[in-house]
Amino acid sequence: MERLDSQALLRELDTLEQRHQRRQRRTVEYLPDLDHPERVRVDGRELVNFCSNDYLGLRCHPVLIAAASECMRRQGFGAGAAHLITGHCSEHHALEEELAAFTGRERALLFSTGYMANLGVLSALGGRHTLIVADRWSHASLLDAAHLAGARLRRYAHAQPSSAAHVLASHGGARLLVTDGVFSMDGDVAPLRELSTLAVEHGAWLMVDDAHGIGVLGERGGGVLEQARLDARAVPILVGTLGKALGSFGAFIAGDAALIELLIQRARTYIYTTALPPAIAAATRAALRLVQSDAWRRERIRGLVTRFRAGAAALGVPLMASMTPIQPLPVGESARAVALSEALLARGFWVSAIRPPTVPQGSARLRVTLSAAHSESQLDALLEALAEVFA
Numbered sequence: 001m002e003r004l005d006s007q008a009l010l011r012e013l014d015t016l017e018q019r020h021q022r023r024q025r026r027t028v029e030y031l032p033d034l035d036h037p038e039r040v041r042v043d044g045r046e047l048v049n050f051c052s053n054d055y056l057g058l059r060c061h062p063v064l065i066a067a068a069s070e071c072m073r074r075q076g077f078g079a080g081a082a083h084l085i086t087g088h089c090s091e092h093h094a095l096e097e098e099l100a101a102f103t104g105r106e107r108a109l110l111f112s113t114g115y116m117a118n119l120g121v122l123s124a125l126g127g128r129h130t131l132i133v134a135d136r137w138s139h140a141s142l143l144d145a146a147h148l149a150g151a152r153l154r155r156y157a158h159a160q161p162s163s164a165a166h167v168l169a170s171h172g173g174a175r176l177l178v179t180d181g182v183f184s185m186d187g188d189v190a191p192l193r194e195l196s197t198l199a200v201e202h203g204a205w206l207m208v209d210d211a212h213g214i215g216v217l218g219e220r221g222g223g224v225l226e227q228a229r230l231d232a233r234a235v236p237i238l239v240g241t242l243g244k245a246l247g248s249f250g251a252f253i254a255g256d257a258a259l260i261e262l263l264i265q266r267a268r269t270y271i272y273t274t275a276l277p278p279a280i281a282a283a284t285r286a287a288l289r290l291v292q293s294d295a296w297r298r299e300r301i302r303g304l305v306t307r308f309r310a311g312a313a314a315l316g317v318p319l320m321a322s323m324t325p326i327q328p329l330p331v332g333e334s335a336r337a338v339a340l341s342e343a344l345l346a347r348g349f350w351v352s353a354i355r356p357p358t359v360p361q362g363s364a365r366l367r368v369t370l371s372a373a374h375s376e377s378q379l380d381a382l383l384e385a386l387a388e389v390f391a
């Protein structure tokens with residue numbers, strides 16, 4: 001852009017439109033039916049939502065609602081200040097202690113969002129002298145965080161430990177190896193055992209952002225680390241988000257006491273922002289108990305994933321190699337992905353089209369996410385609709 005004015009912005013928007021990259025927000029009306037968190041109304045039409053991150057179906061759980069309501073009635077709504085001023089409430093503190101116990105770490109620290117957690121930790125540990133070695137397909141917040149931290153960033157080939165090893169071997173000094181646990185656009189799981197061995201060999205620290213694994217994977221819902229049987233020594237920095245499987249809002253970083261104390265001193269996205277409303281922490285505590293007590297929700301998701309993949313294969317609907325509730329369907333061109341998504345909407349299913357620049361050029365896809373809230377009949381109806389639109 002030569003100069004900044006509205007005309008220039010409109011031309012920019014036009015370009016996005018022509019490339020089929022302009023995104024549309026849709027306004028969601030939730031149905032007044034808390035038994036069905038998966039059903040929504042959009043433009044007057046009722047849809048089954050197959051693209052939310054509410055993996056366990058906890059978003060509308062009466063126990064979360066009761067915990068939040070009760071806390072609000074007792075303590076009001078806003079936290080009133082940042083954590084280091086007067087905003088650190090007993091509900092936040094209790095949630096941090098419960099998250100530390102849940103993840104098997106000394107301490108945990110709450111952040112307002114996952115995006116801010118990643119900015120906070122990388123800017124506290126990064127800097128000109130730190131090299132951040134990140135998977136090429138890491139979440140945007142991790143890559144943005146590395147840039148904003150002013151750290152040197154090297155990206156390695158997706159899910160390839162040999163590529164990460166090459167980068168680690170060719171640089172000395174302070175190095176942080178960073179990866180998503182479950183990759184949000186592909187649904188595949190990072191090779192964590194190999195990465196953790198590499199980190200130890202090269203004297204680097206490993207950080208895993210398990211936004212899509214916490215609550216969903218592992219017997220107890222401990223996420224990718226529980227599934228891979230890796231402890232706190234293998235992965236010193238764990239990031240988890242609370243707005244996905246936990247059906248709540250916010251995020252946390254878990255680690256040893258030194259890490260958390262340093263973050264409290266240095267993470268600017270922790271220090272210079274208002275603490276979450278304590279009612280959100282109260283609802284999250286209730287969600288965390290349900291994550292641990294309701295193993296059936298994870299079993300249900302596993303069953304739905306198996307059923308979806310078998311059904312898609314039988315109907316000739318293309319799949320990618322994912323065993324998580326994120327099930328992308330490869331399409332190729334952005335325009336076709338958008339058309340398929342529209343055709344599904346017309347049939348009553350909300351499945352998002354994922355396009356560049358979120359994914360590489362030519363790899364546009366539909367992204368189905370499954371939830372314990374879905375019924376078998378909703379899943380089977382989606383499969384039939386997919387077979388029709390892909391035919």
Ligand SMILES: *Cc1c(COP(=O)(O)O)cnc(C)c1O
Binds near residue numbers: 112141250
């Ligand atoms: C969703 C997501 C985030 C951001 O979390 P928010 O709490 O929504 O800001 C960070 N990392 C990954 C891998 C995510 O999928």
